[in-house]
Each structure stands twice: as structure tokens, then as C-alpha cells.
Amino acid sequence: MTSQAETRARFGVPPDAMVFARSVRKSYGSVEVLKGIDLTVPKGSVACIIGPSGSGKSTFLRCINHLEQLTGGVLLVDGEFVGYDLRDGKLYEVKDSLLCKRRADIGMVFQSFNLFSHMTVMENLIEAPTRVRGVPVAEAKASAEVLLARVGLSDKASRYPRELSGGQQQRVAIARALAMNPKVLLFDEPTSALDPELVGEVLQVMRDLAESGMTMVVVTHEIGFAREVGDDLIFMDEGVIIERGAPREVIANPKSARTREFLSRVL
Amino acid sequence: MSLVEPNKTTGLPLDLPVEELIVVPRRRYGIWIGIAVAMLFAFFIGRAFATNPAFDWGTAANYLFHPSIMRGLGKTLLLTVVIMAAAIVIGTIIAIMRVSPSAVLQTFASAYVWFFRGVPALIQLIFWFNLSLLFRTATLSIPGFGTVFSVNTNDFMTPFVSAVVALSLCEAGYLAEIIRAGIKSVPHGQFEAASGLGMSYRQILRRIILPQAMRFIVPPTGNEAISLLKMTSLVTFIAVDDLFYTAQSIYARTFETIPLLIVVAFWYLFVVTVMSIGQHFLERYYGRSDRRQENPVIRLLQSLLGSRKGRAQP
Ligand SMILES: Nc1ncnc2c1ncn2[C@@H]1O[C@H](COP(=O)(O)OP(=O)(O)OP(=O)(O)O)[C@@H](O)[C@H]1O
Ligand SMILES: [Mg+2]
Numbered sequence: 208m209t210s211q212a213e214t215r216a217r218f219g220v221p222p223d224a225m226v227f228a229r230s231v232r233k234s235y236g237s238v239e240v241l242k243g244i245d246l247t248v249p250k251g252s253v254a255c256i257i258g259p260s261g262s263g264k265s266t267f268l269r270c271i272n273h274l275e276q277l278t279g280g281v282l283l284v285d286g287e288f289v290g291y292d293l294r295d296g297k298l299y300e301v302k303d304s305l306l307c308k309r310r311a312d313i314g315m316v317f318q319s320f321n322l323f324s325h326m327t328v329m330e331n332l333i334e335a336p337t338r339v340r341g342v343p344v345a346e347a348k349a350s351a352e353v354l355l356a357r358v359g360l361s362d363k364a365s366r367y368p369r370e371l372s373g374g375q376q377q378r379v380a381i382a383r384a385l386a387m388n389p390k391v392l393l394f395d396e397p398t399s400a401l402d403p404e405l406v407g408e409v410l411q412v413m414r415d416l417a418e419s420g421m422t423m424v425v426v427t428h429e430i431g432f433a434r435e436v437g438d439d440l441i442f443m444d445e446g447v448i449i450e451r452g453a454p455r456e457v458i459a460n461p462k463s464a465r466t467r468e469f470l471s472r473v474l
Numbered sequence: 475m476s477l478v479e480p481n482k483t484t485g486l487p488l489d490l491p492v493e494e495l496i497v498v499p500r501r502r503y504g505i506w507i508g509i510a511v512a513m514l515f516a517f518f519i520g521r522a523f524a525t526n527p528a529f530d531w532g533t534a535a536n537y538l539f540h541p542s543i544m545r546g547l548g549k550t551l552l553l554t555v556v557i558m559a560a561a562i563v564i565g566t567i568i569a570i571m572r573v574s575p576s577a578v579l580q581t582f583a584s585a586y587v588w589f590f591r592g593v594p595a596l597i598q599l600i601f602w603f604n605l606s607l608l609f610r611t612a613t614l615s616i617p618g619f620g621t622v623f624s625v626n627t628n629d630f631m632t633p634f635v636s637a638v639v640a641l642s643l644c645e646a647g648y649l650a651e652i653i654r655a656g657i658k659s660v661p662h663g664q665f666e667a668a669s670g671l672g673m674s675y676r677q678i679l680r681r682i683i684l685p686q687a688m689r690f691i692v693p694p695t696g697n698e699a700i701s702l703l704k705m706t707s708l709v710t711f712i713a714v715d716d717l718f719y720t721a722q723s724i725y726a727r728t729f730e731t732i733p734l735l736i737v738v739a740f741w742y743l744f745v746v747t748v749m750s751i752g753q754h755f756l757e758r759y760y761g762r763s764d765r766r767q768e769n770p771v772i773r774l775l776q777s778l779l780g781s782r783k784g785r786a787q788p
Contacts, residue, residue, distance in 0.1 A: 272670055303674055311672025321667035325686045325763045335671035338681065367763040380667075387671060 214293045215286045225250045225285055225391050225422040226271060232279030233266055240266045242446040243280065248391070248439070253423045255433035255454065258443035259469060264426040267443070268393045271424065272313040273306065284313060285390050311339050314384030314392040318399050320376040322368040328355070328379050329364040332386045340387070347386070354382040358412050374405030378412055385416075392416070394425040430474055434458055442466045534733035537724070538740065546720030547741050553637060553706045553716060558699055560642035565649030570679065572654050583650065590647035595640070596708050602640040603712040605631050637709040645702055652694045656687030688760040696753030700746050717741060 214220070220227050226248040233241040240263045248254045256264050269275040270282055273289040282288070289309050291298040301309075323331050332351035336342040342350075355361050358378040368376055377397055384392055394413070398406040410432050417423060417436045427433060433440050433454050440454035442463070450457060450466045458474075461467040523529055537543055571583035590598070606627035613624040660683050668678040707718040715723075721734040 274666060274669060307672040307674050309672075310670060313670070315667075315670035317663060317667060319663050321661075321663035323664060323667070323682055323686075325689075325760075327763075334681065335668075335673060338677055339672045369763065383671070 211287050214283060214288065217293065218281055218283070220283060220286050221247065221249070223249045224283070225252075226254075226424060227283040227286070228267075228271075228280065229282075230280035231267070231270060231277055231282050233263070233270055233275060234278045240446050241270070244443075244446075244448060246441065246448065246451075248422060248424055250422050251420045252438040253417045253425065253436055254439045254441060255437035256424065256426045256441045256443055257428065257430070257433065257469070257473070258449075262443045263446045264443055265395050268315070268395050268424065268426060271391075271393055272310050272315055274315075284309070289313070307339065311335065311387050312390045314387060314389035316377070316380050316384055316392065316394045316397050318396040320368070320373070320380045320400070322376055322380055322383070324368050327365050327367055328360070328371070331368070331379060331383050335383070336386050351382070351386060354385050355379075357385075357415070358382045359408070372405060373401045374408045377401065377409045381409075381412055381416075391422040391424065394423065394427065396426050396428065398427070398429060428473055430458060430470070442469065444469070528732055529736065530730065530733045531736075533730050534736040534740075537730075537734060537737045540724075540737075542720050542724065543717070543737060543741070546715060546717040547745075549715055549720075550703070550706055550717040550741075551745065553634075553641075553709065553714070554699070554703045556638055557641045557645060557706070558702055560638065561645035561649050561702075562695075564642060564646035565653055566684075568646060568650035569653035569657060572650065573657050587647045587650055590644050591651070593644075595644045595705060596711065598644050599637060599640040599708055599712060602631065603633060603636040605636070633709070633712045633714045636712060637706070637714050641702070641705065641708075645698065645705075648698055649695065652698065653687065653691055656689075656691035657683055659690045660686045685760070689757075692753065692756050692760055696749065696756070699753075700749055703745060703749070704742060 215222075218227070218229065224247050226246065228244050228246040231241055231244040231246075232239065244263075244267055246254070256267070258264050266275060270277055271284065271289075276290065287309065288298065290301060290306055292301055293299075322328075323334065326334065329348065329351055332354065333342075333344060333347040336347040336350070337344055352361065352364070355364055358381060360375060360378055360382070363371060363375065363379070368379070371379065377400075381392075381397075397413070398409050401409065406429070410429060413423070413425070413432070414436050425433075425437070437454045439451060440457045441448055442450045442457065442461075442465075444465055450461060450463045457466065458470060461470055524531075568583045568586055571579040572587075574580060609627050611624050611626055612630070613621060615621040615624075664682055664686065665678060668682045673681070706716055709716050710719040710722060713719065718738055721738045725731045725734045
């Protein structure tokens with residue numbers, strides 16, 4: 208039995224689940240930051256996660272692509288563990304090369320952009336495809352040009368990150384993640400570091416992505432975006448999911464008092 | 475009749491732009507006095523150098539391109555290049571060990587830096603030169619297979635090899651610290667972004683972290699190279715025929731001490747100047763992603779005069 212089939216059968220993963228989390232726990236030393244997260248993000252859907260600072264939203268995202276190791280529970284992406292292989296009921300840590308290969312399928316966009324500052328926009332976009340996937344440079348450049356056009360930055364290919372505005376940098380970061388053709392894109396507060404007038408251009412790119420059918424997990428404080436684009440809205444607090452549902456529903460009638468209180472502060 | 479109403483107190487038109495006014499600079503008497511004193515000193519020193527027959531400029535000029543001096547200079551340059559190259563390799567490895575997640579590697583690297591930076595270079599040099607006192611022969615033997623080779627320590631620990639080994643290990647201690655500081659200066663987000671894209675630890679170090687660290691590594695490494703050039707004159711103690719040793723052996727015979735020291739000083743200064751220019755271009759290369767439009771001539775002069783910020787002397 209292949210590892211993937213065994214995994215799916217064992218945990219009852221729905222066939223259309225892109226991200227599948229069951230009782231996900233994460234502790235730093237004695238502090239438990241995630242206290243049992245259950246979440247399924249179906250393929251092609253957009254899950255928005257909101258919650259107060261320190262509630263563990265970033266930690267959860269970082270667990271999804273194995274930047275952090277779980278201390279308990281199961282977290283699968285497209286029916287597979289990212290950092291392990293399940294064989295004969297045991298979890299084997301995978302080799303670095305396999306971990307890298309799987310991570311390459313999970314795109315991540317950070318609050319602080321994290322563009323490689325010593326590389327031009329074009330170099331940022333072709334670095335991982337050429338080095339990790341072995342795509343020929345000419346081919347990688349051609350796809351990068353398509354992506355830059357998609358985020359509206361065709362004229363910036365030879366610029367260095369510091370020559371771009373925050374909104375432009377974030378759009379490049381999105382294009383860089385897309386250059387790996389990821390199965391799923393994780394966004395960690397992608398607009399929080401931006402001036403208000405630059406937020407719109409980044410949200411527009413994300414909206415287009417959602418429409419194109421990309422699976423996305425978005426940690427955000429943009430309730431408007433969550434309402435319009437999200438298929439699910441998840442409210443997290445102190446390491447647990449307090450409430451989830453259709454965004455309009457959750458925003459209009461939050462069931463929990465904590466959700467109500469949080470929404471009244473951000474709306 | 476003027477369209478501009480004059481100011482009551484100064485009688486000048488109100489909106490006369492400042493650049494059309496004559497600006498009388500503040501008198502800086504202190505600076506003038508300073509300049510006068512400095513010029514006076516320069517004059518006396520220059521006169522002393524020019525007129526004192528002991529300097530014997532003519533003899534110095536004759537020795538400037540003397541074949542032995544040229545050979546000595548070649549040896550000094552060779553030592554500097556070989557030692558620097560080895561020290562960069564060893565220093566990079568030690569620095570990567572120091573930032574690695576393994577506590578054992580970290581401790582080993584710290585101990586290395588502690589020892590090789592702590593013991594004076596001259597003592598290390600003489601120690602390696604006298605290695606044969608500790609180990610008469612160097613033997614490689616594999617259990618159950620016998621001796622693969624065995625050589626007399628004195629046969630391979632020539633003065634030149636001792637100098638290269640000793641000074642490389644010592645210099646690597648300094649470079650490791652510089653490289654580590656450079657690596658630490660790269661924001662952690664760069665590492666995370668690269669990991670998230672599926673790059674391996676090696677790729678991240680080589681393609682993302684080290685190139686960005688270079689901006690912080692190049693200026694102090696240039697200083698290290700310059701001080702290493704001068705430090706190689708220590709090899710005189712173990713009779714490696716470098717520039718200084720050659721000059722010494724000439725003036726030991728001819729007693730033309732001062733002219734030969736002038737020749738030596740001239741060549742060190744000359745090489746240092748060339749190295750500073752090289753360093754300038756290296757800095758420009760690694761700083762290309764954040765270069766502001768600056769006058770290259772001014773930058774070159776500044777870097778030659780060593781007046782740039784962030785250039786701490788080791
Ligand atoms: N590397 C770490 N070591 C120890 N504690 C950590 C670490 N990373 C995060 N934490 C703690 O985990 C908790 C959750 O952090 P996390 O960054 O996931 O919160 P968040 O919901 O993303 O908050 P924010 O909205 O401010 O980004 C915080 O209390 C934080 O202090
Ligand atoms: Mg966060």
C-alpha cells in the first residue's frame with residue numbers, strides 16, 4: 208500500500224481535502240500555542256482565518272508547510288504528511304530532499320514580503336523553479352513574465368525589491384510563490400504591513416487567484432475580503448477554533464460571545 | 475517702482491530667494507589655526523626627510539626594483555594570497571558550524587575561535603615551525619592494513635608550509651567571526667521564504683544567505699587582508715624569505731638599514747593601496763542591490779583614505 212493511500216484510509220481524509228488538520232497541537236517548551244485544531248480546507252476553496260494577536264494563526268500556517276513541527280495531531284496536505292511518511296503504522300521523518308520537494312508544492316506569502324533583497328524581481332521569480340525544480344532558465348523566465356503580467360508588474364522585472372512600494376513587493380512575493388505552481392497558497396496577514404491605499408491592489412490579486420480556483424488559506428484582518436472571497440471563515444482564539452462557517456453568516460450572527468467581541472473591534 | 479513690498483527692517487524685497495543673496499560663511503578660526511599648525515608640521519617633517527642624509531633616498535631608489543627585493547615581494551604576496559584563501563575556506567566552515575543547529579558543532583567552532591584568536595600569531599607560527607619537536611614523524615596507518623605512509627615531520631613542515639598553516643588557522647579565527655556576524659545580519663525571514671519555496675539548507679546558505687551576508691563581510695575582510703599582508707612579515711622569524719626578511723638580509727650585510735626599510739615600507743604601502751581599490755569594487759558589487767547614485771570618484775577616495783563608516787580596525 209502506498210504511503211498516501213494508507214494515510215488517506217487511516218485518517219478518513221475526504222478525497223477533495225487539500226488541507227486536513229485533526230487535533231493539531233503545537234507547544235513551545237511548556238507553552239501550548241495550538242490546542243487541538245480541526246480543519247478541512249477543500250480543494251479550490253478559500254479559508255480565511257481571523258483572530259486576536261497571539262491566538263496561534265501564524266503558528267498554524269507554519270505548521271501546514273512544516274516550518275514548525277507539530278507536537279501532536281495530524282496535518283495532511285493533499286492527503287500526505289509534509290514532513291513524514293506513514294509506513295506500517297509508523298511515522299518516518301522524510302529526507303530533507305523529499306521535504307523540500309513537498310514544501311515546494313505549498314506556497315507561502317508573508318506579512319513582511321521577504322523578497323530576496325540581493326536579487327532582482329526576475330531573479331526572485333526564477334530562483335526556486337530553476338534550482339529546486341530544475342526548470343531551464345529560459346522557460347522559467349517566460350513563465351515569470353506571464354506571472355508578472357498577471358500581478359500587473361511587467362515593467363518591474365529588472366528592479367530590486369527596495370525600489371518597489373510595499374504593495375508591489377507583496378505582489379511580486381505572490382508571483383514568486385505562484386512560480387512553483389503550488390497546490391495551495393498560504394497567506395500570513397499579507398496586507399498588514401501595507402499603507403491603506405496599497406491594500407487594495409494586493410487584495411485584487413488575491414481575489415483573481417481565488418477566482419482562478421487556487422486553494423488558499425488566508426490569515427487576515429480584512430473582514431471585507433473574507434466576506435466576499437472566503438468560502439469559510441474561521442475564528443481562532445488562544446490556540447483553538449472558536450467558530451467557523453460561511454463568512455456572511457459568521458459576520459452577521461456570530462454565535463460565540465468572543466467572536467462577537469472580536470468582530471466589533473475590527474469591523 | 476517695485477512689485478514686491480520691501481521689508482520694513484531690512485529694506486530687502488520679501489520674497490528674494492535665498493540663493494540670490496550673498497552668503498557670508500561663518501568664520502571658522504579654529505580650523506584655520508589647525509590647518510596652519512598641520513602645514514607647519516608637514517613642512518618640518520618633509521624637510522627632515524628630504525635633507526637628512528641618513529635617509530639616503532638615492533640608495534633606496536636603487537634597491538626599489540632590486541631582484542632580491544622583487545623575489546621577496548613575490549613571496550609576501552604569495553603568502554598573503556594562499557593564507558587568505560585558506561582562511562576564507564576554513565573561516566566559512568567554522569562560521570557555518572557556529573550557526574548550525576547542532577550544539578556539538580557550535581561548541582567546537584567556538585572553541586576554535588577562542589583558541590586561534592587568543593594565542594598570539596607569532597607564538598602559533600613558531601609552534602608549527604617546531605612541530606617536529608612534538609611529533610618526529612607523521613604516520614598514517616589503518617588498523618589491520620598496516621602503515622600507508624610515514625614521513626619525517628621536518629621534511630614537510632618547511633618554513634613556508636609552517637607559515638601557511640599557522641597563519642591560515644589564526645586568520646580563519648578572525649574571519650569566522652566576521653562571516654558569522656554577516657550571516658546573522660541577514661533577516662530570518664529570508665531563510666523562511668527560501669525554505670517555503672522548497673530550497674535545501676545548502677542552497678539557502680549558498681544562494682540566499684551568504685550573498686546577502688557578503689555586504690557585511692567584505693569591508694572587514696578587506697581590512698583583514700590588509701592586516702594579514704603586514705602580518706606575514708612575522709615569517710621573518712622562521713626564516714621564510716619574504717620582503718622584510720630579504721631586506722633584512724641585505725642591510726645585515728651593507729648596513730643600509732634606513733634606505734631598505736623605506737623600500738619595504740614603500741612596497742607594503744603600494745600593495746595596500748592596490749588592495750583598497752580592489753576592495754572598493756568588491757563592495758560595490760555586493761552592494762549593487764541597494765546602491766544609491768553616488769559619485770564613484772568620491773567613494774573611491776573615501777575608501778582609500780579609510781574614512782568610510784562601519785570600517786572598524788581589527
Ligand atoms: N518560536 C517561538 N517560540 C516561542 N513562542 C512562540 C514562538 N512563535 C510564536 N510563539 C508564541 O505563540 C503564540 C502564537 O503566536 P502566533 O504568531 O501564531 O500568533 P498570531 O495569531 O499569528 O498573532 P499575530 O496576529 O500577532 O500575528 C504567541 O503567544 C507567541 O508568543
Ligand atoms: Mg501572525
